[in-house]
Amino acid sequence: MLSGRNINYRRFGLQAAFWFVLTLLLMTVLLNFVNLSNTNQLSAYDDDWDDMSAFRADLKDAGIKTSSLVSSPLLLADIEDPRNTTYIVAGVERDTLSLPQFDEDGFITIAADDGYSPSEIDAIVEFVEAGGTALVLEDYGFAGTIAEAFGVRYTGYQLYDTTYVPELDYNFIWMCVQATPCGMNGSAIDQSTVSVHNRWSGNLGEGEHPCSILDGQSMDLEDAGLCTQHWNAGEIQYNATYQVLLNDITALELIPGVRGALPEVSVRAVTSNEATVDVNGDGEIWVGNEQNSETPDLWGQFNLSFEACARSTCDPNDGGRIVFMADGSALINAMYDYEGFNEGKYGPTNKTIPENDNRKWAMDFIAEALMSTEADEVGQPSETAMVIFDESRHPQNALLADSYNTIYFLLVYFTGEGLAMLLLFLVLFVTFEAVLLKKRDPEPWRHVFSIIYYGFGDANRYTYYAKSDKIRQVFLSKVRNQNGLNREEFHAMPAKDLVSLINDPVLAKFAIEPSKYSLEQTVAVVKRIKAWGRT
Amino acid sequence: MWTRKASFTFTGGIALVLIGMMISNLQMMILGLTFVAFIVVNSWISGHGEVEVQRTLSADNLYKGDDLYVELLVTNRSNRNTQLLEVYDNIPHEMKLRSGLNQMRLNLKPGESARIRYVLRCPLRGHYSIGPVSLRSRNTFNLSVDEMYVDHHSDIVIFPQIKEVEEAFLRSRTPKMYTGATTLRTPGQGSEFYSLREYVPGDPFKNINWKAFARTGELMVNEKCRDAVTDLYLLLDSRDIARIGTVLKNPLEMGTVSAASLAAFFLKRRDSVALAIFDEKLSYLPPDTGDKQYFKILSALAGVSPKGSMPLQAVTNSLSGRFSRGSPVFIISSCEGDGTVPAAVRDLVGRGHEVTVLSPSSIDFERLVSRIPRMSYEVLKLERQNRLTTLAGSGAQVIDWMPDMDLSQALMQVRGY
Numbered sequence: 001m002l003s004g005r006n007i008n009y010r011r012f013g014l015q016a017a018f019w020f021v022l023t024l025l026l027m028t029v030l031l032n033f034v035n036l037s038n039t040n041q042l043s044a045y046d047d048d049w050d051d052m053s054a055f056r057a058d059l060k061d062a063g064i065k066t067s068s069l070v071s072s073p074l075l076l077a078d079i080e081d082p083r084n085t086t087y088i089v090a091g092v093e094r095d096t097l098s099l100p101q102f103d104e105d106g107f108i109t110i111a112a113d114d115g116y117s118p119s120e121i122d123a124i125v126e127f128v129e130a131g132g133t134a135l136v137l138e139d140y141g142f143a144g145t146i147a148e149a150f151g152v153r154y155t156g157y158q159l160y161d162t163t164y165v166p167e168l169d170y171n172f173i174w175m176c177v178q179a180t181p182c183g184m185n186g187s188a189i190d191q192s193t194v195s196v197h198n199r200w201s202g203n204l205g206e207g208e209h210p211c212s213i214l215d216g217q218s219m220d221l222e223d224a225g226l227c228t229q230h231w232n233a234g235e236i237q238y239n240a241t242y243q244v245l246l247n248d249i250t251a252l253e254l255i256p257g258v259r260g261a262l263p264e265v266s267v268r269a270v271t272s273n274e275a276t277v278d279v280n281g282d283g284e285i286w287v288g289n290e291q292n293s294e295t296p297d298l299w300g301q302f303n304l305s306f307e308a309c310a311r312s313t314c315d316p317n318d319g320g321r322i323v324f325m326a327d328g329s330a331l332i333n334a335m336y337d338y339e340g341f342n343e344g345k346y347g348p349t350n351k352t353i354p355e356n357d358n359r360k361w362a363m364d365f366i367a368e369a370l371m372s373t374e375a376d377e378v379g380q381p382s383e384t385a386m387v388i389f390d391e392s393r394h395p396q397n398a399l400l401a402d403s404y405n406t407i408y409f410l411l412v413y414f415t416g417e418g419l420a421m422l423l424l425f426l427v428l429f430v431t432f433e434a435v436l437l438k439k440r441d442p443e444p445w446r447h448v449f450s451i452i453y454y455g456f457g458d459a460n461r462y463t464y465y466a467k468s469d470k471i472r473q474v475f476l477s478k479v480r481n482q483n484g485l486n487r488e489e490f491h492a493m494p495a496k497d498l499v500s501l502i503n504d505p506v507l508a509k510f511a512i513e514p515s516k517y518s519l520e521q522t523v524a525v526v527k528r529i530k531a532w533g534r535t
Numbered sequence: 536m537w538t539r540k541a542s543f544t545f546t547g548g549i550a551l552v553l554i555g556m557m558i559s560n561l562q563m564m565i566l567g568l569t570f571v572a573f574i575v576v577n578s579w580i581s582g583h584g585e586v587e588v589q590r591t592l593s594a595d596n597l598y599k600g601d602d603l604y605v606e607l608l609v610t611n612r613s614n615r616n617t618q619l620l621e622v623y624d625n626i627p628h629e630m631k632l633r634s635g636l637n638q639m640r641l642n643l644k645p646g647e648s649a650r651i652r653y654v655l656r657c658p659l660r661g662h663y664s665i666g667p668v669s670l671r672s673r674n675t676f677n678l679s680v681d682e683m684y685v686d687h688h689s690d691i692v693i694f695p696q697i698k699e700v701e702e703a704f705l706r707s708r709t710p711k712m713y714t715g716a717t718t719l720r721t722p723g724q725g726s727e728f729y730s731l732r733e734y735v736p737g738d739p740f741k742n743i744n745w746k747a748f749a750r751t752g753e754l755m756v757n758e759k760c761r762d763a764v765t766d767l768y769l770l771l772d773s774r775d776i777a778r779i780g781t782v783l784k785n786p787l788e789m790g791t792v793s794a795a796s797l798a799a800f801f802l803k804r805r806d807s808v809a810l811a812i813f814d815e816k817l818s819y820l821p822p823d824t825g826d827k828q829y830f831k832i833l834s835a836l837a838g839v840s841p842k843g844s845m846p847l848q849a850v851t852n853s854l855s856g857r858f859s860r861g862s863p864v865f866i867i868s869s870c871e872g873d874g875t876v877p878a879a880v881r882d883l884v885g886r887g888h889e890v891t892v893l894s895p896s897s898i899d900f901e902r903l904v905s906r907i908p909r910m911s912y913e914v915l916k917l918e919r920q921n922r923l924t925t926l927a928g929s930g931a932q933v934i935d936w937m938p939d940m941d942l943s944q945a946l947m948q949v950r951g952y
Contacts, residue, residue, distance in 0.1 A: 078559055411556070414553070415553060415556035415557045416557075421557055424553060424557075428546075428549075428550045428553065428554075431546055431550075432546060432547075432550070435539070435542045435543055435546050436543075439537075439539045439542045439543070440539065441538050441539045441540075441680070442536075442671060442680055442682065445621065445623040445638050445669065445671075447626055447628075447632050447637055447638075448628055449628060449629075449630070449631040449632065450628045450629075451628075451629050451658060451659055451782045451783075452782065453781065453782035454780075454781060454782075454904045455778035455779045455780055455781075455785055455841075455900075455904065456779070456901075456904055456905055457779045457897075457901040457905060459905060461911075462907055462908055462911040463911070465910075465911040465914040465915055465918075466908060466910050466911045466914070470914065471914055474914055474917045474918045474921065475917075477918070477921040478917060478920070478921050478924075481921050481924040481925055481928060482924075484928060522910065523910055526910055526913050526914060526917075527913075529917060530913060530917065
């Protein structure tokens with residue numbers, strides 16, 4: 001009784017332990033996919049101060065279709081009109097799933113801690129090569145692999161510059177999009193140092209930007225289309241200077257000796273000559289003439305933006321282009337829509353974001369990429385214009401949305417990645433074979449009458465019964481039985497009497513003189529024994 | 536459960552969807568989705584097997600070789616059509632389907648019934664069970680199959696065949712052997728005439744011999760010979776060695792036939808018959824008369840199977856004390872592989888029993904299934920002859936029963952030993 005109770009306790013204990021471990025495992029897995037803390041940011045589909053809903057709203061107002069890419073950039077391969085599509089990566093907050101795939105050398109590799117897998121990078125590169133436009137806003141995240149594909153590298157160290165916003169803090173830095181650095185005049189940018197980049201100004205000082213065509217034209221705000229940011233007092237007043245406000249930035253640099261996917265890589269914005277980079281990340285700047293353990297940090301001029309183009313003109317009609325900026329937050333609502341932010345549209349704030357050209361810069365970027373090339377549609381987006389926001393590397397706050405994204409990612413992986421497609425083909429083939437071979441319909445019922453049965457004896461004894469000793473024994477038994485003798489009497493009988501009882505010289509010799517007999521002799525003897533005693 | 540067709544369609548659908556995604560072919564994806572949707576929709580439409588079955592047999596007990604008439608009534612008790620429903624009545628593989636079919640495909644409406652009739656031939660004795668009834672319901676497109684069964688069984692017993700045993704033969708060939716079964720020359724209850732005597736008060740009027748009364752003028756009554764009823768003991772060897780041969784011809788099978796036939800013969804003559812079956816253990820049915828005993832003996836013989844190796848002497852030692860004095864004992868055994876047989880027979884004969892050994896020739900049964908070298912066979916036969924001679928020398932009647940020999944024929948050999 002006691003032992004039975006112990007067994008019960010043990011069983012319940014084991015079951016409880018099993019369910020506990022199972023729950024723990026499930027929770028561990030699920031917590032990776034359920035974002036309970038709602039910490040997502042830099043999403044075009046959320047309207048917090050650190051999201052990009054204002055930018056997306058402007059795009060929609062301009063008549064541009066926006067969509068999100070929640071699974072994988074592999075889907076960029078399916079874009080029908082890359083020329084009129086802009087792909088925007090803003091702040092890559094998490095890594096890709098590490099799955100086996102072919103690398104560029106054709107070997108199987110497993111991408112790890114790279115943000116984007118090689119095939120995803122390939123998809124982005126192919127998209128740009130096919131005429132697409134891409135904008136990568138990143139600082140310390142996982143988008144470095146995209147930049148490296150184009151010969152550019154994010155240093156990953158925090159950058160400080162003298163062109164910061166004193167009203168805020170040294171993390172808010174001005175970026176003047178021009179060939180030469182701009183300077184400060186007290187607490188503001190010295191306007192005399194602000195110029196235009198020859199990327200948009202041309203040799204004669206005329207803008208190459210498509211909005212520059214409308215410069216000076218009078219029109220209603222509704223008709224300004226993608227050049228609304230230049231509309232002022234009933235006309236387009238094109239201005240190619242940009243004072244872009246950045247926050248908590250890093251630096252960009254060209255990778256020496258590396259030729260990227262696009263041949264024309266140019267610097268679009270730089271820091272002042274007095275910028276510093278906190279290489280060791282200790283929050284303090286120690287710089288010297290040379291970098292050593294005493295002065296590990298760097299100072300000087302650093303790059304804040306690169307543009308890689310298929311042609312030197314960077315004209316979208318001549319090929320794709322990609323722009324890298326050293327800040328992932330350049331387009332967040334707080335800075336992009338600074339007026340709304342200061343008014344408390346995105347929640348109460350005690351900061352006042354200064355006036356900036358982030359909106360103008362971003363919309364000019366979009367205008368250049370997506371403006372229609374039709375003569376009668378100047379200023380308007382092309383019919384198929386689309387902006388794709390990469391949300392695949394942003395945690396989602398909807399319940400199980402990440403799980404859905406992960407499943408979708410796997411689906412895209414298996415239908416877009418070469419190795420996975422190969423595997424999928426193999427799996428499908430094997431599945432088909434398995435179905436063909438293993439899946440059997442129930443057999444038709446049929447009564448089988450079966451009474452086949454054989455009861456075999458001991459076949460080993462057959463050889464024993466063919467031996468002369470055994471035959472002799474059987475014969476002597478027969479003699480004894482025929483003469484009604486018991487064993488004792490028979491054994492006591494003299495050989496002479498036995499011979500006379502047998503009354504057959506051959507059999508008598510066989511019975512009395514054990515010797516070797518050939519097969520023929522044995523057969524003859526057995527025949528004689530059989531006939532013996534019948535008469 | 537999905538059928539192969541359904542599995543193939545579903546796998547094909549999934550494959551088309553995935554390949555369609557790979558090559559960005561929308562038509563292929565739609566076709567794949569159509570396949571998958573077809574399977575999904577079909578899984579909602581299924582038949583059922585909620586039916587009631589009732590089986591009727593022409594008899595519960597039969598003799599080996601008889602025909603059994605079976606009728607299965609299937610009724611749909613639910614409120615839905617069964618759709619395509621296969622009904623299969625499971626029958627033992629030892630039974631042969633003589634006419635009709637033990638299965639049917641039905642589509643029964645609510646409350647509707649169907650009958651399945653078939654005839655079975657039962658070539659082997661034994662205890663059998665017909666059932667359960669297997670059901671297999673399929674949906675319209677044969678995409679899913681569900682199997683179930685109704686746990687409905689019907690038990691039947693197939694008795695060994697009863698062979699005719701010649702009464703005259705037994706009497707003439709074995710005079711005085713069956714003392715109980717032959718008429719004793721003493722007056723008493725019986726059927727044969729014994730003598731006339733004078734009427735005494737109390738004699739039944741039906742016994743008055745009216746012709747003698749007319750002739751002599753005195754009331755005379757007929758006296759009858761007393762029919763003495765005695766006990767007959769059948770000892771059946773069901774050891775493992777008795778299985779040698781084919782399914783229809785082996786020492787045990789012939790032994791059960793002979794035991795059943797002898798029991799039938801003697802029970803018909805109002806003798807008491809006892810049956811002892813020895814295999815790995817001893818099963819003993821005490822002597823009794825009548826139909827009930829007949830049924831008991833046949834039932835016991837129906838369930839006999841070869842196993843064990845109990846020696847005969849253990850049986851006789853155990854039972855000889857219970858044997859009626861001088862009663863006949865039939866030993867049905869091949870006498871193979873048991874060195875105690877001569878001693879056991881001697882013991883029985885010594886106790887005054889009329890012992891008859893009916894011995895199926897196991898070496899000849901073995902020859903039906905094994906290629907025995909000629910010389911070995913001859914020596915084995917010689918050894919068997921020696922054994923039987925020894926038994927005959929002990930005072931038993933010995934019958935060497937060959938496989939192709941009828942029971943009556945075999946019993947005629949009694950005089951030979």
